[in-house]
Amino acid sequence: MQKYLQKVLTNQFTRASIAQFGQQLKPPVRVAITGAAGQIGYSLIFRVASGEMLGPNQPVILHLIDLPFAMTALNGVVMEIQDCAFPLVQGIVATDNQQVGFKDVNYALLVGAKPRGPGMERGDLLKDNGKIFTETGKYINDHASRDIKVVVVGNPCNTNCLILANQIKDIPKENFTAMTRLDHNRAQHQLADKLGVHTSDIRKIAIFGNHSPTMVPYIDQMTAKNHKATVDQQWVTQTFIPTVQQRGAEIIKARKLSSAASAGNAAMNHITTWVNGTAEGDYTSMAIPSDGSYGVPKGLIFSFPVTVKNGKYSIVQGLPISPFYQGLLDKTIKELVDERNAVDHLLK
Ligand code: NAD
Ligand code: LMR
Numbered sequence: 123m124q125k126y127l128q129k130v131l132t133n134q135f136t137r138a139s140i141a142q143f144g145q146q147l148k149p150p151v152r153v154a155i156t157g158a159a160g161q162i163g164y165s166l167i168f169r170v171a172s173g174e175m176l177g178p179n180q181p182v183i184l185h186l187i188d189l190p191f192a193m194t195a196l197n198g199v200v201m202e203i204q205d206c207a208f209p210l211v212q213g214i215v216a217t218d219n220q221q222v223g224f225k226d227v228n229y230a231l232l233v234g235a236k237p238r239g240p241g242m243e244r245g246d247l248l249k250d251n252g253k254i255f256t257e258t259g260k261y262i263n264d265h266a267s268r269d270i271k272v273v274v275v276g277n278p279c280n281t282n283c284l285i286l287a288n289q290i291k292d293i294p295k296e297n298f299t300a301m302t303r304l305d306h307n308r309a310q311h312q313l314a315d316k317l318g319v320h321t322s323d324i325r326k327i328a329i330f331g332n333h334s335p336t337m338v339p340y341i342d343q344m345t346a347k348n349h350k351a352t353v354d355q356q357w358v359t360q361t362f363i364p365t366v367q368q369r370g371a372e373i374i375k376a377r378k379l380s381s382a383a384s385a386g387n388a389a390m391n392h393i394t395t396w397v398n399g400t401a402e403g404d405y406t407s408m409a410i411p412s413d414g415s416y417g418v419p420k421g422l423i424f425s426f427p428v429t430v431k432n433g434k435y436s437i438v439q440g441l442p443i444s445p446f447y448q449g450l451l452d453k454t455i456k457e458l459v460d461e462r463n464a465v466d467h468l469l470k
Contacts, residue, residue: 157234158186166386235276259289300409304388328427331454
């Protein structure tokens with residue numbers, strides 16, 4: 123088999139699409155997706171290609187990256203993208219060579235990671251994925267566009283992002299984030315269901331901390347239909363928080379596979395919000411480099427409530443933290459500090 127497969131396809135539909143949309147198309151941007159032959163990749167790529175992530179007037183050149191053994195499967199994905207005749211797809215680069223894969227890339231959704239195997243400890247997973255994200259960080263630093271926006275999805279995503287960002291020398295550190303939008307969306311659904319409203323009616327909630335069972339779904343400022351909304355504390359502690367924290371594991375139990383469509387959806391939501399901004403009077407959740415807010419050690423990749431404007435996020439300051447929430451925050455901070463200590467040798 124070829125050492126690596128690279129395909130740059132000219133899209134014969136581009137001109138037709140300009141006529142079809144009847145509007146000015148922007149210059150194309152390059153979107154990299156690692157783990158492109160995997161299950162999240164399969165649910166994500168086609169939606170990005172359709173314009174759902176960056177909008178109907180933003181053409182994309184897809185950079186699909188996976189490991190050498192996955193190139194045959196990836197070639198099948200490429201054939202399917204071709205067969206969709208997407209108007210916005212202006213090229214496809216399918217490769218196991220990261221130098222080629224990250225060249226001039228503007229957005230990177232880093233999904234590819236080694237899954238936890240039987241008997242594997244979290245520490246083993248951190249070590250194996252640490253190597254992957256160290257290498258990827260070097261390639262992004264050397265070859266990607268200086269304005270790249272990165273979201274790490276592959277687990278453990280917060281600390282993988284920390285390792286990755288540590289390799290970056292001349293791109294702003296705030297461009298490196300990890301995904302807790304899935305947890306945010308999960309919380310929104312649970313609350314909407316409890317309050318008998320639509321998910322889009324639930325605002326001003328957030329996930330603090332790690333994408334792990336220590337994550338902190340924070341709802342003390344929640345509104346429903348623009349009014350302050352409360353739910354009983356017993357339900358919060360005994361049902362809501364554990365459900366959100368354990369939702370990933372529940373899905374694995376039910377599907378015998380981890381969440382893929384909802385994870386791909388959340389990765390797209392993360393980038394869309396980062397580009398287009400948060401709605402007035404609302405915030406979202408992104409795992410970002412801590413600036414020390416809420417007593418979180420500087421530099422940890424920690425999920426905070428953020429507002430986004432003009433492509434820049436800001437941590438929502440001054441949310442009241444009750445002793446109950448402070449206890450939960452302390453736990454998730456400790457877990458992330460322990461993870462950072464476990465990969466200390468990769469952060470030199
Ligand atoms: P999958 O096993 O179906 O696919 C992973 C793909 O990544 C495979 O094709 C594999 O070959 C590839 N890969 C592995 N190492 C790579 C590397 N160094 N470079 C490029 N590709 C590489 O797994 P999946 O279901 O798609 O999940 C992917 C990751 O996303 C897992 O780590 C999973 O735990 C994580 N995940 C995170 C969230 C979240 O909310 N942050 C949610 C769901 C899943
Ligand atoms: C999820 O939250 O669905 C995943 O992170 C679960 C997992 O371990 O892949």
